[in-house]
Amino acid sequence: MREIFSDIIQFRGSHYDFGYMQGKQLKNSLIVKNRKKFWKLRRPRFTVNIQETKQILNRYAPGMWDELEGLQNAMEAPMNEILRDFGGYRINTPKSGCSIFTGKDYLIRNYDYHPKTYEGRYSIYQPSDQGYAVIGPQQRVTGRMDGMNEKGLAMGYNSIHRKKPGAGFVCHMIGRMILETCASVDEAIAFLKEIPHRHSFSYILLDKNNETYIVEATPRSVDIRQSHVCTNHFELQKDENKRILDDSYNRLNAMKKHKSEVSDVHTAFQMMNDTDKGVFSKEYKNWVGTIHTSAYLPKELKAWIALGGNQEPVVFDFEKWLQGENVTMEKFHGQIDTDLPFAHMD
Numbered sequence: 001m002r003e004i005f006s007d008i009i010q011f012r013g014s015h016y017d018f019g020y021m022q023g024k025q026l027k028n029s030l031i032v033k034n035r036k037k038f039w040k041l042r043r044p045r046f047t048v049n050i051q052e053t054k055q056i057l058n059r060y061a062p063g064m065w066d067e068l069e070g071l072q073n074a075m076e077a078p079m080n081e082i083l084r085d086f087g088g089y090r091i092n093t094p095k096s097g098c099s100i101f102t103g104k105d106y107l108i109r110n111y112d113y114h115p116k117t118y119e120g121r122y123s124i125y126q127p128s129d130q131g132y133a134v135i136g137p138q139q140r141v142t143g144r145m146d147g148m149n150e151k152g153l154a155m156g157y158n159s160i161h162r163k164k165p166g167a168g169f170v171c172h173m174i175g176r177m178i179l180e181t182c183a184s185v186d187e188a189i190a191f192l193k194e195i196p197h198r199h200s201f202s203y204i205l206l207d208k209n210n211e212t213y214i215v216e217a218t219p220r221s222v223d224i225r226q227s228h229v230c231t232n233h234f235e236l237q238k239d240e241n242k243r244i245l246d247d248s249y250n251r252l253n254a255m256k257k258h259k260s261e262v263s264d265v266h267t268a269f270q271m272m273n274d275t276d277k278g279v280f281s282k283e284y285k286n287w288v289g290t291i292h293t294s295a296y297l298p299k300e301l302k303a304w305i306a307l308g309g310n311q312e313p314v315v316f317d318f319e320k321w322l323q324g325e326n327v328t329m330e331k332f333h334g335q336i337d338t339d340l341p342f343a344h345m346d
Contacts, residue, residue, distance in 0.1 A: 004307055004342055005331045006120040006137070006292075010321070014129045019067035022141060023074025031119050031141075032075070034343050035085050048083040048090060056089060060169075060195055061177040063130050067142060086142045088173025092165070093199060097288030098158040099251045099279050100230045101272055104210040106265040108272050108295045109146045109156040110279060111137070114287040115336070120344040122305065122332070124321055126150075131180035135303045135318045137292065143172025144179060150322055151183040152208040152298035158232050160200040161242050166219025168196030178203070185213050193222045200240055204230050208298045216240075229255045247281075247288065254278030265304075269295050275309040275337075282309075284338040291336065307334025 009025075011018050026032050057065045072082045084091065097112030119138060126133035136147020146156035155178050157171045169177070174195060182188040185205045192203055192215045200218040216223045216234045223236040232248040233241045258277055262268045271277050273293040280290045295304035295313065301322070304313035314332040321327060 001335055001337050002339065003333055003335050004120065004345060005333045006122045006305075006307060007331055007344075008122050008124070008327055008329055009138075010124040010327055012126045012128065015063035015066040015127060015131075016070040018125060018127070019070025020074045021070075023071040026071075026141065027075050029344070030346070031344050034116070039084075048080055048087060050079050050083065053083050053087055053089045056196075061131070061181055063127060063180070064142065064173075064177070066129070071141070086140055088140065088143055088170050088176075090167055090198060091170055093162065093170050093172075095162065095287050096159045097232060097247070097251075097281060097283075097290075098156070099255065099272065100156050100158060100204045101255050101268055101279075102204065102206055102212040102228045103262070103265065103268060105299050106268065106295055106297050107154040107156060107204065107206045107212070108265070108268050108293065109204075110272050110281070110290045111145055111292045111294065112281050112283075112288045112290050114289070115284055115291065115338060115340040115342045118291050118342050118344070120342065124316070124318070124327065126322065127180070132183070133322055134176070134179040135316060135321075136179070137294065137305065139172035142176060143170070144176040145172055146294050146296070147175065147179050148296040148298065148301070148303055148318065149179040149183075150301070150318070152301060153179065153182055153184060153188060154206045154296035154298055155179055155188065156204050156294075158202045158204070158230055160202060160216075160218075160232060160234055160240060162199045164219065165198050166196060168198040168219060170198045171201045174201075174203070178205075185209065185211065189213060189215060189224060192217050197222075200234075202230050202234065206296070206298060228259075247283075251279050251281070265295060265297060269293065269304065269313060273306055273309055273311060273313075280309045282337055284336075284340050289336075289338065292334075305332070307332070308336040311335070
């Protein structure tokens with residue numbers, strides 16, 4: 001068992017300035033040093049075309065290119081390296097887990113991954129140039145692994161597989177673009193039908209209208225269904241599923257089993273975060289250990305998060321922040337039952 005932390009990054013301003021500020025934070029950080037060590041050991045099996053990436057980012061989310069330029073100028077790194085590490089287009093992502101449970105007015109997500117990928121950055125950002133304000137944990141700095149925007153649209157995603165990749169965006173950049181550009185579930189569904197996908201993922205969406213939709217997205221097809229539980233397999237595009245799905249079905253069945261015990265967002269959060277309910281995972285060495293549990297309440301515009309299991313969540317009042325009241329904390333802490341290294345700490 002070890003104590004870990006996440007930094008809170010809050011910013012109001014242009015995308016370029018947001019990128020520049022973060023680039024200054026990151027320039028000599030463990031996150032960047034660990035990325036450089038990774039690429040010394042393993043050559044990337046993909047190439048990044050700068051002009052192609054700029055063109056497609058400007059089509060779907062113009063502010064993101066400005067943010068990447070801000071990162072580049074602050075970090076004084078070549079743009080091809082910035083795009084390789086932070087661009088989110090035509091790159092590869094490792095396998096992961098994740099479970100999501102929703103009620104009519106909340107979305108709760110267990111983020112299951114390997115600790116060495118976790119950067120410990122929780123972002124609250126309000127653009128001044130374009131796009132909606134978004135709260136949620138970062139992945140690869142520019143991406144969002146889950147989150148909610150100022151309109152009350154909440155999003156999380158679950159990995160399905162990485163076989164037969166397409167020429168498209170990866171999950172965390174798609175998550176960021178959904179939250180910055182879409183005001184509702186309907187808009188997010190239309191966006192996911194249009195944008196090119198790199199890998200196969202389920203995107204789980206909830207807004208103030210109380211209905212949860214799951215978008216099964218691959219480089220080949222996009223299908224829509226409704227459910228309040230989701231893990232790491234498709235229900236519609238079954239031909240896309242991996243052959244071994246025991247862990248995915250075990251977590252799905254655990255959520256269904258405990259559903260009758262859930263009376264509100266608090267008991268739902270406990271069901272996901274308690275280590276004895278069958279949803280929380282300690283399989284960190286297998287890339288599917290639960291690092292954080294997050295919750296989003298669209299009508300209240302509140303966001304919860306806890307690092308590790310059996311924890312009380314930290315609660316952020318996003319509505320007050322949008323009105324100009326900054327968060328006073330600089331970090332929040334938790335405990336995780338692993339001795340594996342974290343990207344921002346080791």
